[in-house]
Structures are given as structure tokens and as C-alpha cells.
Amino acid sequence: MSNSKKVPTYWLKISLTSDPLLVEALSDFLEGVTGAGVEIVVDDSLLLTQINAFLEKRNPDESETGQILEQLTGYAREVAEIFGAPVPEITSTVIEEEDWGTTWKEHFKPFAIIPGLVIKPTWEEYRAAGDERVIEMDPGMAFGTGHHATTTLSLELLQGVLPDMAAASVLDVGTGTGILGMAAALFGADRVVGIDNDPEATAAASENVLRNGLEKKMSVASTPLAAVQGPFSIVVANIIHDVLLELSDDLDRLTAPGGKLIVSGILTGEQTETISRHFTDRGLCPERHLHKKEWSALLFAKKSSQ
Secondary structure, eight states, rough: OOOOOOOOOOEEEEEEEOOOGHHHHHHHHHHHHHHOEEEEOOOTSSEEEEEEEEEEOOOOOHHHHHHHHHHHHHHHHHHHHHTTTTOEEEEEEEEEESSHHHHHTTTTTOEEEEEEEEETTTTTTOOOOTTTTTEEEETTTTSSOOHHHHHHHHHHHHHHHHHOOOEEEEEEEETSSSSSHHHHHTTTSSEEEOOSOHHHHHHHHHHHHHHOOTTEEEEEEOOOGGGGOOOOOEEEEEOOOHHHHHHHHHHHHHEEEEEEEEEEEEEETHHHHHHHHHHHTTTEEEEHHHHEEEEEEEEOOOOOOO
């Protein structure tokens, strides 16, 4: 009989008390940038709203927590200035997992992330209708469920370009749970590689690939982007503005001549303009710009070799 005990999981809980005007922007940021599970509590007066964000972090240290809070505080100040609202109050604490995961599951139901593609959690029944494609997944609280606008926008661009590409290969940078890579395989890509520097993300994505029977088409690895060998017909990176700029050399290098680059995780406005200008200056041609709420996704085409 084993005497080993299960190592407890701890959550970093961040609470923001905010003017209701800022709730949507702050919630999108927390879900899209930090991968947090978000709970919104409206107070009786309707004058303030509390946002609780839960990030799965095993024994988070002060440095890691401080970095997350600094990034969030900076964004909160920006949106407060834009909307002319008070800067939200932000607090944090570390809590041990109890029944949060079970409670959260109650709110994750099958949904059409884009027309023709349904995301279904493992614990729910769903029967595909007609030509619908279904991705079954168990994301865990640490990763996205696909609800975020940047995922939807990236999928719309992928769905638009893949039918015109024969024997397409796709690189999904920062794959997370593997949604974009798995969708690319379902949309017709011959080969998909998903990479992520978070070992928990690669583990979750690998399990989801197997669960959906896509292991012959998609592989998942923790290979650094600089070490990835290409090129690929399509490179998709749904990350954040600053990281996209840092990785731009490799994103360009790994996009095949005549191929496509899809980038998302960027805010509409100045961030979108900066990213568009940066990749255009590198010689890529902007083809499409989609936006939803305050988020954008851009599609670039790389010129064919002369």
C-alpha cells in the first residue's frame, strides 16, 4: 500500500474591483494573455464589479506573482485612462484547490467556436450535425477553452486559407491546448507541429491530439522556436504584441515563400498598427485584418521565390 500523498495544486487568485465599463476589456486580457479562468461578481449597487481570475501556479514565488501583477496593473491603467474610469484595485492571494475545478466545469459546454467547428469538453455529450467538425478536449483551468476572441479570429483566418493550399504544413507557435493546430489538421493540413515553452501546455495539447485521433497529422513539442526547422506553408502565432515582435525573425524565417503568416493576441489600434508595419517592413504583404471586441488578427502573405 502506497503512503504517497497527492501533491496539492495551488491557484494564484487575482481580484480586481473595477468600474463596470472596464470589465469586458479586463476579462479578455486575463483570459487571453494570462490564460486565467475568470469569475465576475456584480455588486448590488451595480457601481462596482469584482473580477476574480484564477491561474494554476504550483508554489508561485513573489517574483513570478509580481511580474504578472505588474503586467496587469499597466494594462488596467491604460484602459482606465481610455474609458475615463478609476484605476481598478488589484489584490492577489494563493489558495489551495478545493472544488473550483468541478464548479468551473459546469460552465464549459459544447459550443461552435466558428461556423462548422465545435469545441466539446470530454465530460459532455455532443453529436455533430452535417459536415460539422468537433474537437474534444479537457483543457484544465490553466489553459484556454477556445472562448477567447483571439482564438476565434485565428481560426477564421486558418479556415479561409487552408482550402487553397495543397499538402499544407502548419506551425502553431504557443499551441496551448492545441486548438489551432488540431483545427488546422481538421481543415485539411497534411502536417501540423505545435510548440509551447510550458510543459503543462505541451502535455495538455498532446493528450488532446491523441483524444481526437490526430496523432498521424499533428505532433507537439517544447522545441524553442529558434531551433525549429522549416519552412511551413502556414505559421500561426496567437501570443501577445511584445512577444510577436521578439519572435519576428523566426516567424518570418519559418514561413515558406508563397506561404502565410497569421498573428493574433494583439489589441486593436496602436498594437495592431505596430505589428502590421513591422511585418510589412520585413517584406510580408498584409492580406486580411479581422477584429472582435478589442482584439485583432492579421494575415500576411510571403512573396514566392524569384
